[in-house]
Amino acid sequence: MIKIAILDDEEEALEKEEQITRQYFHSKKVECEITLYQSSEWFLLGLKEEKFDLYILDAEMPGKNGIEVAREIRKLYPEPIIIYITNHLNYAVEAYEVNTYRYIPKDQLKDRLYLTYDALLPALMAREEKYYIIKKRSEIEKIAYSDIFYVKKEGKNVVFVHRNGETSIRESLSTIEKELNSKDFIIVDRGYLANIKHVMKMKNRDLYIRNGEIIAVGRERFKYVRKAILNYWGI
Known part of the structure; x- marks a missing residue:
């Protein structure tokens, strides 16, 4: 089971990102659990309670932006995989400073996201938590x-x-x-x-x-x- 968190303050974008993600993993016959967040504040409130394999973040949001959210994630978790999906290319340099895996413009969402998932899938499948x-x-x-x-x-x-x-x-x-x-x-x-x-x-x-x-x-x-x-x- 791959656990994915998607954070985007735009409802339409959030739904589109979820739909593309579900379609991709369904096509690969891989089970995934997707949790949606439309507010960085709500996301951060539950950050300590639940850990995800993959974080998909919007860079530009009210309150704490996606870069600040990524810094909070990295304080708690050693190896999170973070992808930015945004129209704001000015955040690209800062995004890579927090060790972002990919930075995807929203106007290239489906193609670029599918390519990113293709590259990530072997690593995600290999991640098996020990207890x-x-x-x-x-x-x-x-x-x-x-x-x-x-x-x-x-x-x-x-x-x-x-x-x-x-x-x-x-x-x-x-x-x-x-x-x-x-x-x-x-x-x-x-x-x-x-x-x-x-x-x-x-x-x-x-x-x-x-x-x-x-x-x-x-x-x-x-x-x-x-x-x-x-x-x-x-x-």
Whole structure:
């Protein structure tokens, strides 16, 4: 299931973008779920609650424009795919500054959008969210890997710090690392396992995490962590 958000303040344009998108994915026999927004304020209110695979944004809107909306998306999610559909070409430079995938003029909507979806489809199909299942006597919880900022050791427990809060279980950090079994999670100190996708900056031995927190890197782990971050950023 591919989840798509479309944000455009013009109702007619919004409906047209939805129709073209549904037609395309139906023709490819790919299931998709499309959520429509006509106000950037309403979109931003629910931004933390729901994550999409693809964001289609209008650049010029009342209130926060599409560029500002993209900046808010990127604060929360590490790898969103953003497409701009607009008549305002003056936003093109700013659009690419927020790592936009495509910038499509509205007068070329159907042809250009179909070509964009053709290019994106393999990557979208390959995106399969992994989940860590937490089992307790009285409850079970499913946490998406991409929602985990870091995991920390607290006494005999470990605490998952994630997009929806914190979850504690009685387990060792080394066991959690093995069960996650992902190169995105790295030990940064004896008591911390960080999701490298949510590292925004490394300064000296401090990691600045997407949720605003700072984690200190162990002295003996410094070179390894720095190299892992540079590799992830493609530097």
